[in-house]
Amino acid sequence: MIAIGLEGSANKLGVGIISHPSPGKPAKVLSNIRHTFVTPPGEGFLPKDTAKHHRTWVVRLVKQAMVEAGVSINDIDCICYTKGPGMGAPLQSVAVAARMLSLLWQKELVGVNHCVGHIEMGREITGAQNPVVLYVSGGNTQVIAYAEQRYRIFGEALDIAVGNCLDRFARTLEISNDPAPGYNIEQLAKKGKVLLDLPYAVKGMDCSFSGILASIDILAGDLKANPDQRDPLTGEVITTADLCFSLQETVYAMLVEITERAMAHVGSNQVLIVGGVGCNERLQEMMGIMAKDRGGSVFGMDERFAIDNGIMIAHAGLEAYKTGFTTPLEESTCTQRFRTDEVFVRWRD
Amino acid sequence: MKTETKQAVNKQRVLPPVFQYPSAAVPLLITQGAEALLYRSTYLLPSIPCALKYRPSKPYRHPILDVRLTKHRILSEARVLVKCKREGVPVPAVYALDEAAGWLMIEWIEGEVVRIRLNEWLKRRKDEDLAEGVDDEQLLELMTRVGSAVGRLHAVGVVHGDLTTSNLMLRPRSREGLNGDLGAAVNTLEGDIVLIDFGLASQSQADEDRAVDLYVLERAFGSTHPRAESLFGEVLREYGKSFKGANVVLKKLEEVRMRGRKRSMIG
């Protein structure tokens, strides 16, 4: 069976085509294309402009994905689209495109939860059977484990998402959003050495980032006003790189800690990291050390699958479709808030 | 002559046994928790087991951050345990600690954590094909005890910071539960609740902090024991009765929940 997936819940528009051969065989990615709406340094992406970007590109991306996959309309079994969560206007513009394709091609629609898309794609690509999942992106920070037909949220950010914290700090520093603000913070952090004191906010398996963001913003302001500050411990001059370094060391330590707590709680030693922040090499490294310490391992993904993409929507949608799930046209809406644990996961034991 | 006097003095004074017995046996690793390694030791007396909680350094995090967190958590855990003990909240007693070396020695609690006992109980019911709501007085009773234990903790001005069923122990009430007759103990939810693991605890009387504590526990029930989730209301009902001001916390809890649901989840 073959499905096409359309994703546009944030600033990336993705179209992917996946094939599920006979049961038990791995899925085949036939094509996976993405186009990102990049804003100038110091600016975030607004819903209206992002939706316009998606509308402008969606037809081109669908055509290109079909050509690259070498499939015809007849080969497609269903059209999967992101139902939520995400930004309203961009979600809607992509849902409209999916509906249009459904009518034009006479194929069923399948609405997909974005987070479940990430998790299912992660399991498929890495082969992780029943891992604790850390889902970290611009809009989400969740520690998830599967039990009884649902992906249960064990821990989450109580205020802003970790990716949002990184993105907003990138805006404070006015560094480039290309290819992604978090990526550029990571590059800067590699040159940092001094660990500055930031709040460390973990509550059980939950955490919060707004206090850290406020503190690091103040430190950045201080540094701008007075650039020759020195670290009282080492006497080294404090740089912007040190700010990025301190921010990363602090927030990733928190993420690894809440993941470890969930692993102890559910008795698992596998971790899967999904979502855009999951591309961060320092986070992957820290998670790897922790997992090894518990006699387990970490499964990470590269940017093709970790960052929002259409293929994960196609994959999770097709899993649901194979169990008989479809989304009637009248119900093919989208929703900004759609919790991971709302989805009934019929395709797993 | 001088030595004689000394001996005489020694003979007179009857010291408690703890001064006469050094470490009796090598500590035994019992479990790896979320952060700590938990050993059983008889350092004090062969007849008094104690729990030796060791927080090894976490190589994944920056050494400065690591030292800061480990020290802080051992000291705050000890401080809060002492306060709870003084106020009569059921927690293990503190025996000794060395925050620089990363260990805390506390009273050994017999029994198991609620998570294990509850899961066994739920599994047995599932195997016996008992529907939710049928014959679940034991579970209701357990929920009541949890609500009252958390209420007592909050009443003395402490918030736990990591309330899950892994951090609540069920200590068998009767001696039978202790010696042999394990079969019976395994199949019941009997026992006294003892709160453990105060590394993330703090002293606070803020409704917000208390409500977040409840929210964390509520979600822990929902995610870990979906079949028991429907009875969580029982925990809250009992909590509401447990101290003056508890009802205000329950109001606040609704707010915290709403915040959770309304949180935008873009990207």
Ligand SMILES: Nc1ncnc2c1ncn2[C@@H]1O[C@H](COP(=O)(O)OP(=O)(O)O)[C@@H](O)[C@H]1O
């Ligand atoms: N005082 C105690 N007596 C007996 N067992 C204990 C005691 N304290 C903890 N344990 C056991 O050790 C485990 C880990 O201890 P805990 O204090 O929760 O540390 P962590 O922070 O690693 O979760 C607990 O889940 C429980 O099974």
Ligand SMILES: [Mg+2]
């Ligand atoms: Mg614990």
